[in-house]
Amino acid sequence: MSVLEVKNLQTNFYTRAGIIRAVDNVSFSVNRGETLAVVGESGCGKSVTALSVLRLIPSPPGRIDGGEILLKGRDLLKLTPGEMRALRGSQVSMIFQEPMTSLNPVHRVGFQIGEAILAHENISKRDVTNRCLDLLELVGIPDPSRCIREYPHRLSGGMRQRVMIAMAVACNPAVLIADEPTTALDVTVQAQVLKLLKRLKDELGLALILITHDLGVVAETADKVIVMYAGRKVEEGSTVQIFKRPLHPYTSGLLGAIPRINQEQNCRDYSLKEIKGVVPPLLKRPKGCSFSPRCPRVLDKCRVEKPSLISLSTGQQAACFNPEDW
Numbered sequence: 001m002s003v004l005e006v007k008n009l010q011t012n013f014y015t016r017a018g019i020i021r022a023v024d025n026v027s028f029s030v031n032r033g034e035t036l037a038v039v040g041e042s043g044c045g046k047s048v049t050a051l052s053v054l055r056l057i058p059s060p061p062g063r064i065d066g067g068e069i070l071l072k073g074r075d076l077l078k079l080t081p082g083e084m085r086a087l088r089g090s091q092v093s094m095i096f097q098e099p100m101t102s103l104n105p106v107h108r109v110g111f112q113i114g115e116a117i118l119a120h121e122n123i124s125k126r127d128v129t130n131r132c133l134d135l136l137e138l139v140g141i142p143d144p145s146r147c148i149r150e151y152p153h154r155l156s157g158g159m160r161q162r163v164m165i166a167m168a169v170a171c172n173p174a175v176l177i178a179d180e181p182t183t184a185l186d187v188t189v190q191a192q193v194l195k196l197l198k199r200l201k202d203e204l205g206l207a208l209i210l211i212t213h214d215l216g217v218v219a220e221t222a223d224k225v226i227v228m229y230a231g232r233k234v235e236e237g238s239t240v241q242i243f244k245r246p247l248h249p250y251t252s253g254l255l256g257a258i259p260r261i262n263q264e265q266n267c268r269d270y271s272l273k274e275i276k277g278v279v280p281p282l283l284k285r286p287k288g289c290s291f292s293p294r295c296p297r298v299l300d301k302c303r304v305e306k307p308s309l310i311s312l313s314t315g316q317q318a319a320c321f322n323p324e325d326w
Helices: 046-053 081-087 109-118 125-138 157-168 187-204 215-221 239-244 249-256
Strands: 002-015 018-031 035-039 062-071 092-095 175-179 207-212 224-229 232-238 260-262 267-269
Touching (some): 002 207, 018 035, 018 232, 035 046, 035 215, 046 207, 092 157, 109 157, 187 207, 224 239, 232 239, 232 249
Parallel strands (some): 035 207
Antiparallel strands (some): 002 062, 224 232
16 A cells, blocks of 8 residues: 555646746655655756645745555545644654754754754653663764854764754654765765665665666665656656666666666766756647657657647656657
8 A cells, every 4th residue: 555645646836927836736645664766857847846735835936736655544634734843853854955954054064953842752861861872873973062062064964964864854754855965075975875774764664755866876775667758757667667767758768868888988978868858847748749859859840739648558658759669
């Protein structure tokens, strides 16, 4: 049974220029102990989808206008603001892109982790301190008793991200959303953070939603993948299916942009394929398929009709009239 199930989610932003459909009829699910990767270029609606799940869309101008967000069968869109506040952190948590902007610069690390715990549990100050130390040790910080007294600016980027992860798992949530958790970290630290998230997912039995544009990260960590473009889901499948048999031309383009090892010369091949053009402004989507102006396999039909998601017997889905390998 799915821990989190999102059905036909629609999130819009109402502006003077018009209605921006940032998340357009998106559906997905994630099970306990599973990692779901949400991939796509900037502006495709990945982060807005995550914020919609947590009901953190700024209103105005944003509003969730349709769909269901079922956490263990409970529709989050029907909860009161107070009920939703109680649920954030305790049942579903999020790690944001840049820890330095998420952590409060004027409070020590221990205070901030303790605050996250006390928001959901009524325990003594001593127990909070002990829990903070245990959490910092859990996420691999070498000297928790020193770190707990530090301010965020005195920690490295990797340490700050570990603190954010400690805060996110402090109350044992069922679902953890990681929004670009390795942004601005160097390669070695990225690998450490990803390894940490995988370990916590396995040890704590979390359902992990990983939002990223890095398909290398996806290959290392994800069980299944959804690909978003211009606010819509254009493909879904297991990680093996997506990498071995991409159906949507956009997915193929993303895979073609990954640096590869040249087997003959034993070096990286930097002659990458590009996806020409850019993601269209959401106020000016093409009439048919949003990817049609950039698509190498475009048909006349693609320019006038919006393709629906079609499912294969394997469970893989794609929204395309002319897929790569049907």
